[in-house]
Amino acid sequence: SDGAPGPGHWDADAAAGGLVDLAVPGGAFSGRRAPCLKNPVLGPGVLQAIRIFHTRQPSLAPIPCVPEYGGKVCLGLIPKEFFQFLYPKTGVRGPYVLGTGLILYSLSKEIYVITAETFSAISTIGLLIYVVKKYGASIGEFADKLSEQKIAQLEEVKQASIQQIQDAIDTEKSQQALVQKRHYLFDVQRNNIAMALELTYRERLHRVYREVKNRLDYHISVQNMMRRKEQEHMINWVEKHVVQSISAQQEKETIAKCIAGLKLLAKKAPSQPVL
Amino acid sequence: MASPACFSSFSVPVKEKKLMEVKLGELPGWILMRDFTPKGIAGAFQRGYYRYYNKYINVKKGGVAGISMVLAAYVLFNYCRSYKELKHERLRKYH
Numbered sequence A: 001s002d003g004a005p006g007p008g009h010w011d012a013d014a015a016a017g018g019l020v021d022l023a024v025p026g027g028a029f030s031g032r033r034a035p036c037l038k039n040p041v042l043g044p045g046v047l048q049a050i051r052i053f054h055t056r057q058p059s060l061a062p063i064p065c066v067p068e069y070g071g072k073v074c075l076g077l078i079p080k081e082f083f084q085f086l087y088p089k090t091g092v093r094g095p096y097v098l099g100t101g102l103i104l105y106s107l108s109k110e111i112y113v114i115t116a117e118t119f120s121a122i123s124t125i126g127l128l129i130y131v132v133k134k135y136g137a138s139i140g141e142f143a144d145k146l147s148e149q150k151i152a153q154l155e156e157v158k159q160a161s162i163q164q165i166q167d168a169i170d171t172e173k174s175q176q177a178l179v180q181k182r183h184y185l186f187d188v189q190r191n192n193i194a195m196a197l198e199l200t201y202r203e204r205l206h207r208v209y210r211e212v213k214n215r216l217d218y219h220i221s222v223q224n225m226m227r228r229k230e231q232e233h234m235i236n237w238v239e240k241h242v243v244q245s246i247s248a249q250q251e252k253e254t255i256a257k258c259i260a261g262l263k264l265l266a267k268k269a270p271s272q273p274v275l
Numbered sequence B: 001m002a003s004p005a006c007f008s009s010f011s012v013p014v015k016e017k018k019l020m021e022v023k024l025g026e027l028p029g030w031i032l033m034r035d036f037t038p039k040g041i042a043g044a045f046q047r048g049y050y051r052y053y054n055k056y057i058n059v060k061k062g063g064v065a066g067i068s069m070v071l072a073a074y075v076l077f078n079y080c081r082s083y084k085e086l087k088h089e090r091l092r093k094y095h
Helices: A079-091 A095-109 A116-180 A181-246 A248-271 B027-034 B037-057 B065-081 B083-089
Strands: none
Touching: A079 A095, A116 A181, B037 B065, B065 B083
């Protein structure tokens, strides 16, 4: 099984005994050559991926959890399987009779020699049994409490992790729900923009009106001014020519006529009192 | 068993018959089939250890049986080793 597949190629045939032990450190290479390039011609730069991993069937069975109680033991020394083994042939009391017989046999044939140590052994074992019987339960409870604390801690960590992930899921869901409500935001924005457009339009409209009115006012005022100027000019011109047309002689005659008229009036006037 | 020794608390897959299922006549042949390389022997010790460990010690509510069996075996082993000297302290010569 060493030479046929070639170095670096894990053997897929599990039934060829002496299987490579992947879990034991250093066991991956025991029994094979030292790791080397599969194809030395190519050189070490080229990636030589010729190892095939995971060729064994994956173990799909769930990991058995730690059993609650250990194997049953009678007298603290002998597993119950032994009693089961003897039960068909000898019944319930068989193993006890066997034990008694063996003890008596070893004592009588002095396979077990009674010395001074026997008594110390008896007292030691007696003391041990007494202690175990008296305090065994409480020590067991104490140990159980310790292990329960450990398990509770781990459980806490697990629950905290689950809670965290649940919170993350909820947050994600709520954010996804928010996405559905985006259209409100867009509506508001659209309304705002429409109002701004309207505002600008009206503002510009007003401005246009003002500018046009401005220009029209200008033309009107120009016209008015022209007319006024023409009027004044005409009046001045007429006055000037009229004044010019009054010759000197005409002026004297006019003044004499005025004085005569005044004298006439003065004659009529003294009949009325002076106010 | 010729199964790999990398598991400690997994159930060990069996490829050959267990000792209890081997008939008496087949025993020599079965013994010869066993793996006697150093790796095989080490594997056997490892399996045996983990069998005992998982059955009596690696449990939630263990008892005194786990260590008491080991201590009793140790006591017995030492007694057997020192039997040669103890023989001289026998109370009677003929049994």
